[in-house]
Amino acid sequence: MKASKYPLFTQKNEPADAEIISHKLMLKAGLVRQQSSGQYSFLPIGLRVLNKIEMIIREEMNAIGSAEILMPSIQPSELWQESGRWDDYGPELLRLKDRHDREYCVGPTFEEVITDLVRKDLNSYKQLPINLYQISSKFRDEIRPRFGIMRAREFIMKDAYSFHLDNNCLDKWYEVYKKAYNKIFERLKLEYTMVDADSGNIGGSKSNEFHVIASTGEDDLLVDKDGVGINFEIAQERYQTDSIEKIIDENHLLHKKGIEVGHIFKLGDKYSKSMKLNILDSENNNHFLQMGCYGIGVTRIIAAAIEQNHDDNGIIWPRSISPFDVVIIEIDGHKNENIRNFSNEVYEMLMKKDIDVILDDRNAKLGNKLHDWELIGVPKCLIIGKTETDNKEVTYKLRADSNKEKLNLIDIYNVLID
Numbered sequence: 001m002k003a004s005k006y007p008l009f010t011q012k013n014e015p016a017d018a019e020i021i022s023h024k025l026m027l028k029a030g031l032v033r034q035q036s037s038g039q040y041s042f043l044p045i046g047l048r049v050l051n052k053i054e055m056i057i058r059e060e061m062n063a064i065g066s067a068e069i070l071m072p073s074i075q076p077s078e079l080w081q082e083s084g085r086w087d088d089y090g091p092e093l094l095r096l097k098d099r100h101d102r103e104y105c106v107g108p109t110f111e112e113v114i115t116d117l118v119r120k121d122l123n124s125y126k127q128l129p130i131n132l133y134q135i136s137s138k139f140r141d142e143i144r145p146r147f148g149i150m151r152a153r154e155f156i157m158k159d160a161y162s163f164h165l166d167n168n169c170l171d172k173w174y175e176v177y178k179k180a181y182n183k184i185f186e187r188l189k190l191e192y193t194m195v196d197a198d199s200g201n202i203g204g205s206k207s208n209e210f211h212v213i214a215s216t217g218e219d220d221l222l223v224d225k226d227g228v229g230i231n232f233e234i235a236q237e238r239y240q241t242d243s244i245e246k247i248i249d250e251n252h253l254l255h256k257k258g259i260e261v262g263h264i265f266k267l268g269d270k271y272s273k274s275m276k277l278n279i280l281d282s283e284n285n286n287h288f289l290q291m292g293c294y295g296i297g298v299t300r301i302i303a304a305a306i307e308q309n310h311d312d313n314g315i316i317w318p319r320s321i322s323p324f325d326v327v328i329i330e331i332d333g334h335k336n337e338n339i340r341n342f343s344n345e346v347y348e349m350l351m352k353k354d355i356d357v358i359l360d361d362r363n364a365k366l367g368n369k370l371h372d373w374e375l376i377g378v379p380k381c382l383i384i385g386k387t388e389t390d391n392k393e394v395t396y397k398l399r400a401d402s403n404k405e406k407l408n409l410i411d412i413y414n415v416l417i418d
């Protein structure tokens, strides 16, 4: 990728209405633009980050044997009537009618649709367990959309669903998903914690949330000395008090603020019973299927990652989700053919080695280029000017500190792959 042909959309001005740092930096660094309340377009840099997060999630879902599907975002009201949630869900459900006056909603979650999908195709217990996931847009008409994509109305969620003949199988798979979630958040290189949680209006018997730790988080987490956590609602029930201070003092817990980025549930037979998803086992006993559901807020992870990884100059991406692995900053390449040729040589060399590299060959001042890339937050930077070109070397700099070192062409590759 060459920056001269790649619109960066960085902004000089401070975004006026952004309350938290991730929202501000996503606008300034040109990751997203607001369309309307709680709805955002992803610009090239933002979409690259989103795609990298999705790739990690896909790899870990595929690794446990969950298969990817894609369901329509507009859902018929009949399915929601069957589950009882057409009335229960309230104003967060965006409802609409088609030209025949049939009622629909824009999917905030997919338990009804997937239960319907599976019941139409299931004809033997031997097909079980079934594990499916999708990565798609969800719409929730949040009462107060805020903090940019952190609490949006339209956002991208990975939602997985599992179907089982009995509880033992659900229990086993719940643990498999839990492990996969831990792997995902470790690969994302984020400081996170898993807590026992409340099932909310999704329903079911057991649930766990995954939180990225950040001072701007909206959730109160209570974590013990072994790192085991519960969220505040569960703590209130368990310790029978509303006083967070009392719970913390009496139980020697730590109070942390978290951003909920994942939530997994044992749904049991809530949807299979109301929507009649059942099957006979080998001895002709009827079973309503046991279900699990497993969500990750894919777009919210971007904001959470920035809350945790930034400084006064901009974002500092963990390598796993950076829009590029490395940026080459060419100094005055438009004025000097040798510099242009050498920059291109380094660029081609890295491209051949499958390194995700962008060459900043814009006709712009070095200061402006450095400013943009500090803001965007690519973790590694190679600077090429006249001295470097004469000596066939580059100046190598990490985004996270101010040290610089000279590297020859062989060493560049080594620092980029570690």
Ligand code: ATP
Residues within 6 Å of the ligand: 109, 140, 142, 149, 150, 151, 152, 153, 155, 157, 200, 202, 260, 261, 262, 263, 295, 296, 297, 298, 299, 300
């Ligand atoms: P919250 O408590 O933050 O409202 P939730 O409990 O309603 O979230 P779930 O139904 O568990 O959310 O959805 C799964 C995941 O989707 C959440 O863990 C979160 O990361 C993400 N998510 C939910 N609502 C939003 C939203 N309005 N904007 C962005 N991401 C969201």
Ligand code: MG
Residues within 6 Å of the ligand: 200, 209, 260, 263
């Ligand atoms: Mg939740």
